[in-house]
Amino acid sequence: MKSPCLLPALLALLKFATGYGLASRAYELHRDEYLYLEYGRHLAWGYLEVPPLTALQSWVTLALGGSWFWVKFWPLLWGSLTIYLVGRAVQRLGGGPWAVALAGLGYLLGAYARLNFLFQPNAFEVLAFTAVGYWLICYVQQPAPRWLYAMGAVLGLALLNKYSALFYIGALLAALLLTPLRRVLATRHFWLAAGLALLLWLPNLTWQIGHGLPVLHHMALLRESQLVHVSVAGFWQSQLLMNALSLWVWVPGLLALLLSRRLQPYRVLGLVYVGGLLLLTLLHGKDYYALGYYPLLMAAGAAWWQQWLRSRPRLGRVLRPALLVLPLALSLRMLPLLFPIEPPAGMLAHRARYERVGALRWEDGQNHPLPQDYADMQGWRELADKTWAAYAALPPEARGHTLILADNYGQAGAINYYNRHRRNLPPANSFNGSYLFWQPPAPPGGWQYVLLVEEDPTPGLEKHFQTLQKVGQVRNPYAREQNTRIRLGTHPDAAILAYAAEEHRRELAAWGQF
Structure with missing residues (x-):
């Protein structure tokens, strides 16, 4: 029997290889990448923008020469590990190879293509949230303390990566309280795992307190210059657009987690999404802050589709290939927006089409010739x-x-x-x-x-x-x-x-x- 890890591992390899192979060299590093690389020259337990985990990656990158390859290595590594966990989650939820491929395509062809190309804290955050959800599935199936400690460790690292992990932790605790998994909150291992997370975060928390909590000023600056332009309608429109090519996978996944009897033991994952997106909506968070909540919805949706089509073999013969081919076909027109595959002159040829879907709207609320991330990789x-x-x-x-x-x-x-x-x-x-x-x-x-x-x-x-x-x-x-x-x-x-x-x-x- 073939190892169940094989197909998820192949997807991870595909993710890593396409990240290097498809990128147009007409683009340089991103504005933020230059700042994060500078962290590696000034190691500390905190910075005014983000916690120190990115700085450690920068230090290693610069020690290895700081080339384009090594700068991109980290986001592509985190993305590859994420898609591997998505594939394994599909298998644990009852999906076979077809479902693994369906969820994998959803991840490959979503906003993660660009997110896992930029050396920013966002790539690790998506991995951390996905890992916590995957280990929750493991804990439901086998309530062993090691899953709790794994979650505590990765949440501690997530707090060393981005402070927005606090929103995810809040949503996770609320979701646990609303499901039978609330019993885990009364166990010694849960609190020891929580202590592990706090212990890992403690050096940065101490740095923040010792420096007058600069994170508060950073949030104030974001509200004044960027978040003020984020409307509720715009935020939710972006949620649909960022994962438009897997809409028919993650939406059924969310509904199945919340309503399906078969997936009822994993309802906590659906509630984490609801709670996290509610928090981000109320706080006018940027649209991409929510990307860490979707990979496991794709896994649940792919597993649901396989189970639903199993009892409808005639329909399945049509829908199984269609559900795989459709995102690939649609991505041909959207790929230049998902990933910097086309040089700027080629992007300008399709400006009207990109403007219609809001891809050219920057943080200032105005439309520009290129997507903001692309313009930030020029000059x-x-x-x-x-x-x-x-x-x-x-x-x-x-x-x-x-x-x-x-x-x-x-x-x-x-x-x-x-x-x-x-x-x-x-x-x-x-x-x-x-x-x-x-x-x-x-x-x-x-x-x-x-x-x-x-x-x-x-x-x-x-x-x-x-x-x-x-x-x-x-x-x-x-x-x-x-x-x-x-x-x-x-x-x-x-x-x-x-x-x-x-x-x-x-x-x-x-x-x-x-």
């Missing part, structure tokens, strides 16, 4: 090269006396990433996010040259420098950073240096650092 190498060229043109006495100050973490991170080898460029800095912790001390004699990387050049700075001139500009027409300017200021006066120091203090204070 960075050009910026880094032009910054290096400006620095290399300075006189020898500028070495050690030049400050590179960027408007945002993407600019600073990209400059540092592309100039990390064979270029003796001082680190770029910013007053944006965790870069506030990494400001270099002024050298003896102070800063004599300043390279300013600006989205919108600040007027009136000329009077504070002996000279101030533009020495570079991002020209890439597809980049979100298009028209970002590089200006060189020589011999800054005391007033502008004092203003910069005060701006640094103000930004730190806003994050609760004073």
Whole structure:
């Protein structure tokens, strides 16, 4: 008899291979990836944006050379493990090879294609939520303490990965209370597993408290700049679009978990989805925050379809191949939105169609030529090269006396990433996010040259420098950073240096650092 792990393992391998093989090299790393890679140079128990688990991956990536392959290795690994667990969950719920393939296609052709390509905390979060759900299935079938400890360990790591895991934990506890599984809450092993999760999270929790809970300021910034544009209707429209090619799988899966007698022992999984999505709706969470709740719905839906078609063999002969072919056929038109397979010029040829489905709407609520994630993968190498060229043109006495100050973490991170080898460029800095912790001390004699990387050049700075001139500009027409300017200021006066120091203090204070 063939191992039941074989088909899920093949799906995992397919996920990993297609992630590398299909990606267009017209795209660079994503804005956020440059920030997360910078964490690897500054290991700590916390950062202003996210907890430290991503930093450990960054440190390993940089130790291995920091190439594109290793940056993408982590999200593709987490995605491959997720699809493996989906396949195993299908089997535990009574599905055979056809059902495993159906659920696997749902995952491969959903929003996870892009999510598992970007080096961000989201890929591990989806894996963690899926693993907890899978081990819940295992616990229902075999109430052994090891499943509880596995859940405690992965939830502890999830809290070290993203704070949104707290919403999932809240939904999970509510779901347990509403099902017969509430009896597990009275066991010693449950509380020991909960203690394990807390123990793993404790160093970061201590860091947060010691730094004035900067997560609260981060949430406030998100509400003001991004979440304010998230409407209830838009959030739920996105839920349908993100997994549109598996709609006929995860919706029956949700209904079966909530209503089916056969899947009644696993109702907790359906209630976790309901509770988690309710929380995200009320808190105006971003649409992709919910992606971790869907993989096990796909597993349940695929198992339900197989059981339902088993008693309808004539119908099954038609629907079984149709349910596999239909998402593949529909994905041919949607694949460029799911994954950066087509270069920007090709994307623009279909702009009207993409705009109709809301794929070109950015966090500012407006439509743009490319999806936001795609525009965030353009123009960075050009910026880094032009910054290096400006620095290399300075006189020898500028070495050690030049400050590179960027408007945002993407600019600073990209400059540092592309100039990390064979270029003796001082680190770029910013007053944006965790870069506030990494400001270099002024050298003896102070800063004599300043390279300013600006989205919108600040007027009136000329009077504070002996000279101030533009020495570079991002020209890439597809980049979100298009028209970002590089200006060189020589011999800054005391007033502008004092203003910069005060701006640094103000930004730190806003994050609760004073």
